[in-house]
Amino acid sequence: MGFDEITNILYLLLQGMGVGIAASITVGPVAVLCIQRTLSKSRRSGFASGLGVACADTLMAIFAMLFSSILQRSIEANRLILSVVSGIIVVIVGVYIFLQNPVTQIRRNRVGKTTLWRDFASMFGITLTNFIYVIPYIMIFFTMFKVSTLGVTDVGSLFGGLLTIAGFLGGAVTWWFALTFLLNLFRHRFRPRHMLTINHVAGIVIAIDGFSSCGKSTFAKAIARRLGYIFIDTGAMYRAVTLYALEHGAIRSGMVDEEAVVRLLPDICIDFRFNPERGASDIYVDGDRVEGKIRTIEVSNCVSAVSSICEVRAKLVAMQQQMGRRRGVVMDGRDIGTTVFPDAELKIFMTARPSVRARRRYDELRAKGDEVSYEEILQNVLSRDKADMTRAISPLRKADDAVVLDNSCMTVAEQMEWFEKEFRRAIGDGR
Known part of the structure; x- marks a missing residue:
């Protein structure tokens, strides 16, 4: 494997990581849920919850890439216009997602007797329920980051798409794990008054x-x-x-x-x-x-x-x-x-x-x-x-x-x- 091939692989991985991190940063309600899990229970619970979100986002990213491949010709022909429009849509949709009231979901997010698997599964399910706007949202990021589409008949394109998806998962996991780690590192600053407020919402x-x-x-x-x-x-x-x-x-x-x-x-x-x-x-x-x-x-x-x-x-x-x-x-x-x-x-x-x-x-x-x-x-x-x-x-x-x-x-x-x-x-x- 030559230097150019290694460089291209790293580029695809970093490109996918960029999309994964960007998409994860803008999901407000699930971020609040993961924060609540970390502070209410433990760092391990926060990690399990974040991993559930990352895996769900990655699954939807695969569908987003498949849909992008179907629309590939239209995207290539109008990439400049789509990039500008996508940027505007990202801001609007991002603000909408972030400002969603997470209380209903938080109240379902029990802070008591749950296992790490249930923490993972519940966050995986909660994230997937928002697929209607998350998949198009990730497609917009793919367009903005100029991510190559997933060609199912082209082995090279298929391999590149899989690398991008792997990078996306790595980026999402990195974001949620970093957020959980920082929250746990400074969790003493949330005691005790803020902790009670968080659990009032969680219920x-x-x-x-x-x-x-x-x-x-x-x-x-x-x-x-x-x-x-x-x-x-x-x-x-x-x-x-x-x-x-x-x-x-x-x-x-x-x-x-x-x-x-x-x-x-x-x-x-x-x-x-x-x-x-x-x-x-x-x-x-x-x-x-x-x-x-x-x-x-x-x-x-x-x-x-x-x-x-x-x-x-x-x-x-x-x-x-x-x-x-x-x-x-x-x-x-x-x-x-x-x-x-x-x-x-x-x-x-x-x-x-x-x-x-x-x-x-x-x-x-x-x-x-x-x-x-x-x-x-x-x-x-x-x-x-x-x-x-x-x-x-x-x-x-x-x-x-x-x-x-x-x-x-x-x-x-x-x-x-x-x-x-x-x-x-x-x-x-x-x-």
Whole structure:
């Protein structure tokens, strides 16, 4: 092989690399996805994701070269005009691609329990779904870089085309690996505030289960505010159904008429609305705010019986799953990690001594002006525990992969410090 042949091979490889790098630089949404993978999980995850994008782009580059060969005569006859027009189109299409809102795709890009193969495959698939404008986009770059077309009947042209494609793959891989390496090198600069922002966009599901009066709702609300996530108070939803049943005669003298409660279900409309004064969401039933009414001792004494009705659980679980599909949510309840979202990326099981929980509940109710006794509250806590753990449908239990938080002697600040460590573990930070 002579010097001219070696020079020509290197030229074709570098020409393909130029197109590969240029095409990769201008794909904004997938770049954000790879950045999120690198910062949320690990360098290896970023490399696998970038390789998936590079391979998908290379596959589309082959089709782009084949289409270019079909249009070869027209391209050669009007190369100067096409180069000018292509330059303008590259700028317009490049800006359009870069400014695409990647949030929808990012929300599908789970940051939790995934393998490197799934990282590669998901990015490969996401990139291929954009073939309609990526293939013509790469064809434009081929025209601008004056890349030789792929002649299937000419062995020399075929070999040159394959070299160009190999160069394209090398250029794309080089760009994504370099981007991942630099992000990993400076990843400490993204901790911790920026990391939380990235994962707010990416969205994981945080499931919090545990005994009554453990402070699950307070804890979950603090997490939601910290991460910018949506808080869904599932316990409040069961209390809302209980309140509705009380007001409509389905519960009398503490006795629950299950058939009457089931008949009421189609008429109940439950939603959450943000309250700027509290900085949190309030629960509404049929358009009426019931945040205070659902916390009374009368509702507390009946909520376990109502929540054990299978039709009630089926309706509310479906509602909760629908709310959680947007991801980036925090849910607390009794069966979130075991039934509602068994695949949640982070599951927390909260507990505390019964005496501590009774004291917290007593102080809360007294602060609201309710006349209750500590002994009454303690008995309610113990009976709730027994009812929750022994009910036939979705009994209260710790999920196998849940982490336990006993907050009997912990302040809110200490609980949040504990959570931040678990959150980092869940997103694969490891710091």
